[in-house]
Every structure is written in C-alpha cells, then in structure tokens.
Amino acid sequence: MEIVRDERKEFAILVGIDYKKESLFSFEDSISEVKELAKACNIEIVSLLTQKKEKPETGTYLGTGKLRELKEIIDNYEVDYVIFDNELSGIQIRNLEEYLETTVLDRTGLILTIFASRAKSREGKLQVELARLQYEKPRLIGLGNILSRTGAGRLARGQGESQLELDRRQISNKIHEIKKELEEVKKHRDLQRKQRRRNNIPTVSLVGYTNAGKSTLMNYFMDLSTRDIAENKAFVQDMLFATLDSFSKKITFEDNKSFILSDTVGFVSKLPHSLVEAFKSTLEEVIESDFLVYVVDISSKNYEHQLKVTQNVIKELEADSIPFIVVYNKIDKISDEILKERGNIATNFIDISALNGIGIDKLIETIKKNIFKDEVEVELLIPYSDGSVTSHLQNSRSISKIDYRDEGTYLKVVLKNSELSKYEKYFFH
Ligand SMILES: Nc1nc2c(ncn2[C@@H]2O[C@H](COP(=O)(O)OP(=O)(O)OP(=O)(O)O)[C@@H](O)[C@H]2O)c(=O)[nH]1
Ligand SMILES: [Mg+2]
Incomplete structure (x- = not known):
C-alpha cells in the first residue's frame, strides 16, 4: 500500500x-x-x-x-x-x-x-x-x-x-533527585493550601476521565463567579489529556459565598501506576478537597467504564471517603431515549451540559449544600463602636442584608456553627 x-x-x-x-x-x-x-x-x-x-x-x-x-x-x-x-x-x-x-x-x-x-x-x-x-x-x-x-x-x-x-543506578539517583525537587514544589503548594484552610474557604475538585468536560465546566463556573473573573481560562480541547497541570480558582457566588474549584488531569484506562504515583502531588488538590465532582461524558458509549476507572483512581488516591456527586455531562449530545435506557450505576447524580449550562443550577445547589453545610444564617446587631467587627464580616462573609440603625449595624450574615459563640453577644432577637 x-x-x-x-x-x-x-x-x-x-x-x-x-x-x-x-x-x-x-x-x-x-x-x-x-x-x-x-x-x-x-x-x-x-x-x-x-x-x-x-x-x-x-x-x-x-x-x-x-x-x-x-x-x-x-x-x-x-x-x-x-x-x-x-x-x-x-x-x-x-x-x-x-x-x-x-x-x-x-x-x-x-x-x-x-x-x-x-x-x-x-x-x-x-x-x-x-x-x-x-x-x-x-x-x-x-x-x-x-x-x-x-x-x-x-x-x-x-x-x-x-x-x-544510563544504567539503573544512575536512573535511581535521578529519580531520587527529582523526588527531592518535587518535595520542594510540594512545600509551596502545602503552604497555599494551609492559607486557604486558615481563610476557611472550602475546596471542590473536578475529577474524571480525559475529555469528559472538566475544563469546560471549570470555565462555566469561572464565568458565573461574581468576583475574581480571570482572563486565563482553562484549556479546552477535543483531545486526550488536554489538561495536565491542575488549575485552581476562587469562585464566588452572588450571595458572596466562595469556594476554591480545581480542574485536574484526566484519567484513562490502564493508567500506568507510575503516573498516578508521580501525579500524586498535583492530585493532592483532590485528596484534600471537601467535595468532589466526578465528571462523566454520558455521550460516550463507555461512560460506565469511564466512571469505574475514575472511581478506581480515586480509591488509589485514598480519596474515596470524600463526599461527591456524579455529573453526567454532554447531556445535550444524547437523545431522551438513550437517556432513559442508560444503566443507573450512580445513585447520586445530576445530568448537565457544561457547554450550555443545563443542570448547572442543580449542581451549584448540591455543591453549596455539601460544602457550606456547617453554616447558618444569623441576624446580628453590631454597635458602631465595634465597627472593625462589622467590616471584617463585610469583607469575608456572605451578607444578604445590611441596615444602618440607631443602635448599630444590622447584618444578616452566614456564619460557621463553630463561630456562633464568638458572635453571640451581637445576636439580634
Ligand atoms: N456537546 C458538548 N460538548 C462538550 C460538553 N462539555 C465539554 N464538551 C467538549 O468536550 C471536549 C473536551 O472538553 P474538555 O473540557 O477539554 O475535557 P476535559 O475533561 O478537561 O479533558 P482533559 O483535560 O483531556 O482531561 C471539548 O471539545 C469540549 O468542547 C458538553 O456539555 N456538551
Ligand atoms: Mg481539561
């Protein structure tokens, strides 16, 4: 030929x-x-x-x-x-x-x-x-x-x-060197993560098979974010392994609540163990997340297998105890008939289209329910003499109502359960 x-x-x-x-x-x-x-x-x-x-x-x-x-x-x-x-x-x-x-x-x-x-x-x-x-x-x-x-x-x-x-011994030395270098990078990453923890910002990671639409979903969320709109979008392409470096952004909703969203490297069948090992530090974003979104391409005829591969890698990363939701993405690509016939392997799932926004509201609701669940909305009346408390809350919390009254500033604000005692004296009855 x-x-x-x-x-x-x-x-x-x-x-x-x-x-x-x-x-x-x-x-x-x-x-x-x-x-x-x-x-x-x-x-x-x-x-x-x-x-x-x-x-x-x-x-x-x-x-x-x-x-x-x-x-x-x-x-x-x-x-x-x-x-x-x-x-x-x-x-x-x-x-x-x-x-x-x-x-x-x-x-x-x-x-x-x-x-x-x-x-x-x-x-x-x-x-x-x-x-x-x-x-x-x-x-x-x-x-x-x-x-x-x-x-x-x-x-x-x-x-x-x-x-x-190089002979094996030299390779072993090189492996040792690279591991040491990676440790250094990891230290920096750990520092950033600790900082986030200190700020009490919950983290969510998008995980899933390569080409499932994780980066597209990431970009959708970035467009929704009311703050920190970045010019740099995640790279989206119809190809395997478009994303290699994990990419995190702070997403803020209209009610001022924020979380960190991470886009991660995609998985593939028969993924070499050495790669999972090598990528562990990048995937630490996943391991330390408060919530995971498993993105599955429902238009692929292998979607069940792809979800299984994802679940297996998550298990290998020991991240399988983290609460999660399965999202069946690219719902716009398949007919209602096919949708009805699909095998139901996940009990908690949402059908979405990261391309045109179908189902995203429901996804946001689920994410909120899971990551902000130890929070409660309270009414406070803070005297003007404690103005610093008011401004601290204004800068860092989700405030749905603010009113300047004779006695002080009235706030309807979301607090963590653990913080309630700290603000108890300002409770408005
Ligand atoms: N029709 C349709 N296409 C989508 C949807 N979401 C993503 N795509 C397309 O699917 C392809 C892969 O999307 P990506 O967002 O790059 O997928 P990924 O999961 O980040 O892939 P990797 O980075 O390779 O792991 C692109 O061509 C997207 O335009 C969707 O909801 N509907
Ligand atoms: Mg990607």
Whole structure:
C-alpha cells in the first residue's frame, strides 16, 4: 500500500491481544482508545493486527506465527513504530525490537509521550520525568544497542535521550533527585493550601476521565463567579489529556459565598501506576478537597467504564471517603431515549451540559449544600463602636442584608456553627 507521507506525521502498526476479560470496556473500545492516544502523538495507525489468546507469551508477547505475520506487515508498510495495546515487560520489548527491527511502543509509552509533550509547569515536567524514569528503569536491559541499530523513530522510548544509556543506578539517583525537587514544589503548594484552610474557604475538585468536560465546566463556573473573573481560562480541547497541570480558582457566588474549584488531569484506562504515583502531588488538590465532582461524558458509549476507572483512581488516591456527586455531562449530545435506557450505576447524580449550562443550577445547589453545610444564617446587631467587627464580616462573609440603625449595624450574615459563640453577644432577637 502506498502511504501519503505527511512530514510531521509518523506511522505505526497497532497490535492487540483480545483476552476477553473486561466486560464494560471491550477489546474494540480499547483499540479505538489507543488509536486516539497515537493520534495525540501525531502517529497514524496504518494497520491493525489482532490475536485472540488466553494470555500473552512471556518472552515475545505474541506467538511465533503472529510474530512472523507482523514482521511481514512491517516490511510492507515501512512504519516508524509497532504499538502494543498493553504494557510490555522489558524483556518483551527487547525481544520484539530485536526480531522486528522497529521501535516498539506500548500503551504506557504512548501515554507518557503525550504527557511529556503537554506538561507546562515545572511541577508537571518533573512529574512526567519521574514517571518516565520509573517506567524506563526495569526496561533498560541493553536497549541502547538495539535502538541505535534499528534507527529508532522520534518517540523511541525515553525519546532517545541519554537516559537510555544510563544504567539503573544512575536512573535511581535521578529519580531520587527529582523526588527531592518535587518535595520542594510540594512545600509551596502545602503552604497555599494551609492559607486557604486558615481563610476557611472550602475546596471542590473536578475529577474524571480525559475529555469528559472538566475544563469546560471549570470555565462555566469561572464565568458565573461574581468576583475574581480571570482572563486565563482553562484549556479546552477535543483531545486526550488536554489538561495536565491542575488549575485552581476562587469562585464566588452572588450571595458572596466562595469556594476554591480545581480542574485536574484526566484519567484513562490502564493508567500506568507510575503516573498516578508521580501525579500524586498535583492530585493532592483532590485528596484534600471537601467535595468532589466526578465528571462523566454520558455521550460516550463507555461512560460506565469511564466512571469505574475514575472511581478506581480515586480509591488509589485514598480519596474515596470524600463526599461527591456524579455529573453526567454532554447531556445535550444524547437523545431522551438513550437517556432513559442508560444503566443507573450512580445513585447520586445530576445530568448537565457544561457547554450550555443545563443542570448547572442543580449542581451549584448540591455543591453549596455539601460544602457550606456547617453554616447558618444569623441576624446580628453590631454597635458602631465595634465597627472593625462589622467590616471584617463585610469583607469575608456572605451578607444578604445590611441596615444602618440607631443602635448599630444590622447584618444578616452566614456564619460557621463553630463561630456562633464568638458572635453571640451581637445576636439580634
Ligand atoms: N456537546 C458538548 N460538548 C462538550 C460538553 N462539555 C465539554 N464538551 C467538549 O468536550 C471536549 C473536551 O472538553 P474538555 O473540557 O477539554 O475535557 P476535559 O475533561 O478537561 O479533558 P482533559 O483535560 O483531556 O482531561 C471539548 O471539545 C469540549 O468542547 C458538553 O456539555 N456538551
Ligand atoms: Mg481539561
């Protein structure tokens, strides 16, 4: 077959073994997703080779017959990579590259490549580098040799950087260094979080599968906010892993109540453990949240699986005891019939459209109920001699009514239950 070559594009053969294990996420779904992952790396899949098999071969992943078939396809197509829809062991990669004389990438390698190209902040870059080194370490057996012999493509694992030639001990040292650097960044983050705690501002995080619409929802909330309208919006794109750096903004409602909303990195099936580990500090926003919003793309036929992946990662982060609501997003994209037929896997959910605002009122109500639940609205009468108390409340609390009377300032204000005793003497009866 003649392939029209695009300068920036690279080409690959995709290989997958159908184990028939996951009922919610079929083999075909997994294959389409890995195609999307390749697309995000600017790699086009020109041929697909699949095999039904109980379990892969330890040494070469594929059986001898399939391996020969694959080699023939490679010779015909002249591809840059062979991509496997799974995580391969170091031995498997070495054997496959030796036999196929082509760079072999697995699912994890692809995900890491996307992350590496998208990371912007110093922290993001460090986290990706850490994940990559952790992934490389057990796969380092003599790879430098093979890569130089096969004339590896642009995305040779480790992106052809000198890390590949480093031995494991050096990699361990590097991992140690990066972890130390990340600790420093984390200290700064912790400080910011403590500051927020001191100010009593509750935090909410948007979590969910990649491309579910978290950043779109974040932007919707930013538009609603009556204060701190930022010019910088979250980056929204119809692609996998548009967001890598978590992004937090203070959102203030009309009644003056505020909370911090965080947009976070999206999850994906078979997310490498090393990445979850590496991203833990970014995801600490999630761990320390008062409330979580699980964003699910209801228009995806795999939405149940995607919610499950989200729940699993949340569990891995030990954030599964945080109160949450499931929002089924992109409701504008599906018909009422489909909506009726959906399996009901979440008991507390809201249908929304982050694009046109359907259901957002209900979502706001739910968020408020959960994060401001230990608050109560009271009436106070503060003498003018205690003007500083009045101005403190005016600056920091939600005030629904204010009236300047002869005896002092009358305020209808929201207080935390724990603060009631402090203001008791001003209670208006
Ligand atoms: N029709 C429709 N499209 C939506 C809706 N919400 C988001 N989208 C689209 O879905 C795509 C992904 O949206 P993002 O907000 O970038 O998704 P995300 O969850 O932040 O994705 P990652 O950052 O990759 O994890 C974009 O093309 C959005 O315009 C919605 O309610 N309806
Ligand atoms: Mg995003």
